[in-house]
Amino acid sequence: MSEIRTGIGALAGIGVSGGVASGPLLRAGTVPALPSPAPVKDVLAEVERALAALAEVVADLGRRADRATNATVADVLRAQAMMAGDEELHESVREAVLDGGHDACHAIDGAFASFRAAFEEAGGYLAERVADLDDLRDRALATVLGRPMPGIPAPGHPYVLAARDLAPADTAELDPEQVVALVTEIGGPTSHTAILARALGLPAVVACPGVLDIADGTQVLVDGDTGRVATGVAAVPRTPARAATPAGPTGPGRTADGHPVKLLANIGSAANVAGADEAGAEGVGLFRTELLFLDRSTEPGPDEQAAAYRAVFTAMAGRTVVIRTLDAGADKPLPFLRQEGEPNPALGVRGLRIARQRPDVLTTQLAAIARARADTGADVWVMAPMVSTVAEAAAFADAAHEAGLPRAGVMIEVPAAALRAAALLRVVDFLSIGTNDLSQYTFAADRMCGTLADLLDPWQPALLDLIGACGAAGREAGKPVGICGEAAADPTLAPILVGLGVTSLSMSARALPAVRAAVAGRSFDECRKLAQLALTAEDPAQARKLTT
Known part of the structure; x- marks a missing residue:
């Protein structure tokens, strides 16, 4: 690393959000360990x-x-x-x-x-x-x-943020006017850092060993397309992660021959609605409610929850909002839950499973959602994360309906749920496929592990098989099947997902114009043919080659 510290050099990582930016590097401060007691002389x-x-x-x-x-x-x-x-x-x-x-x-x-x-x-x-x-x-x-302050630096000028990893709580108040790019030492293409960067339009590189050895204040250049992080270079004008398609189609999503495909936005709060409006989102396909719970030592009360939900429902008046109940645990621990340490949190009590230990948390949230819906008259669909069995799905749907919510669905994030999609649709109203976690559990590849990024490629034929099974179940049942994972934001993959039977695609607002154009450029029959070709592939590279 001496080359990096003293002069021009480069580190290699995985580019997860395109674009180029430069600025002084500042490291996110970690919580300092309490040292051993020292004698006091004065x-x-x-x-x-x-x-x-x-x-x-x-x-x-x-x-x-x-x-x-x-x-x-x-x-x-x-x-x-x-x-x-x-x-x-x-x-x-x-x-x-x-x-x-x-x-x-x-x-x-x-x-x-x-x-x-x-x-x-x-x-x-x-x-x-x-x-x-x-x-x-x-x-x-x-x-x-004499250590850096914990958390995200706020120096008052633009900079490149470097960290071992960034948790959702760390980035809830991140200012994209100051942070021009993100680089993390660990992580993969579906990590929270990657998702955040794409949502904010920031160039980002993950799985970049050695980035924390660079001294604070060093001028660096981050290339989110190639995964290169260089030092000792002149400042360059910032190139955004994704530019909107200036002259693309507008209006509701549809294929070239008019087959409807709802194009929706992923949001975390009412603050994200303006971006969704600007991109022409037809609604919200994923409202991540956990942002309201982050870094809290006590659960937000029903009034506070209802107010936050009401703000989104009001801002999205006339459009569907799919709201996900609390998705905590694993890489999103919440202090107020006081969960005991687990040998493998990703396979432990997370998502809907929290209701096994704290059913009151789910009951309170459903009541607050129903109250906000009643106040606004919004078209609200509610879905549960981390559902594995039909019994879990049925219990959730009963709880949602009892609270006064007419449309209840579940997320497909584990292979067991995808394989039983037809049975799930007998007890719920819709499915939403979370491709990030579905990839992780299908390939037993931690989404934070950069060395396994190839296994988390959304073009993996095995993942497409599972998506296709859900799409077929939806067609048979006459019920919607959407995708709200990062795969939905890939314009080259979007027509294939439509061909697999997906009825809606939900993504960060910045990705919507390119995906709308890609879907509009193919007929529905072409989409189905491309999907079948992709399913015959042996690996992601061949899937791309066969369909482009």
Whole structure:
């Protein structure tokens, strides 16, 4: 890595979101480990060291609040700054050093631990602020230890963000005006970093070993098409990840001979609706509700949930919204669930399975969705993630209908569900295929493992077989079968998916124009013929060759 640190050099990864951008590289800060206790020789100096760290946290949060363009974000940052500047907290730190003989790190840790316990015991609003206390503790420790602040940097200027990986909670407030490209040390083409980058139109490279060895502030160039990350190069104008088709077809999705294919958008909140409107989305095919739950120590209440859902339903007036119930666990752990460690979380309690341990979470969410639907009169379909059996599907559909939701479906993310698609459609109203997880479970290939990216290629014939089985079941039952995984965003694959019987494609808004044009360029009969050719292929490369 010496070449990378000292001059012109390049690293190789997997390009997952096209385009080129350059800027100073900044690494996402990790939570610092608490060091072993150290003897304190000068207690007054140690007190000053600890309080100076808290003061720097307050100042940093204040600077970030001043730069924030979103008023809500600014208010949250200022509220955190007030907590870090609390005199009772400071007094607790002083006592830990002066009376307890603790070093600055352990004095800070102990003070925050006491406040955390008090907040949890108080319950209600204070219990919901526990996550804020944890964040402040981590920031203060990082300052004392001279480490980068945990989380996403906010330097006030454009930069390239580098990290080992990016969790959804890390990126919920990511500002695409500051972050011009993403590079991660691990990950694959269907990782959350890849999905996020494509949604935001950011060039991105994953599975790039050595990127965290590059010093902060080093000028780098990121090529999301080739997977190349270069240092020691001049700045270049940013090339977007995907440009919209300027003169393509508009209106509802349809093949050249008029066969309808609904083109929908994947969203995480009402903030994404404007992009969906601009791209001409016919509705929402995947409303990811977990963004409302991220980084929360307590579950959002029914009023807060209903308000968030109502905002989306109102913004999408007159169009269908397919909302997914909480998809947590595995690579999306949620603090308020307090799930015990599992030997293999990807094969553990995630998605609908959470209802086995916490049925109240699902009941509350369904009631909030139904309430928001009743308030707006929206066309709302609800679906459950990680369904494996007909019994699970039937129980979910019963719960949804009992809550007052007329259209209930399930996601197809495991082979068992795909193989029993016909039976599932006897108890639910629709299917939605999540190709990212379906690929992962079909090929026993972790979507975060870059070395297995070839197995996660959506052109894999075995994956297309499973999609085809679902499409055939949908045709027989006369019920919709959609795709909301990243495969739906591939314009060259879209006609084949239509030929396999898929009735809707849902994707990031930026991908819609190109997919609309690709579907409109083929007749439905051509789509079916291409699908059959792809199914005869031995591997993804041959599937592409046979159909292009």
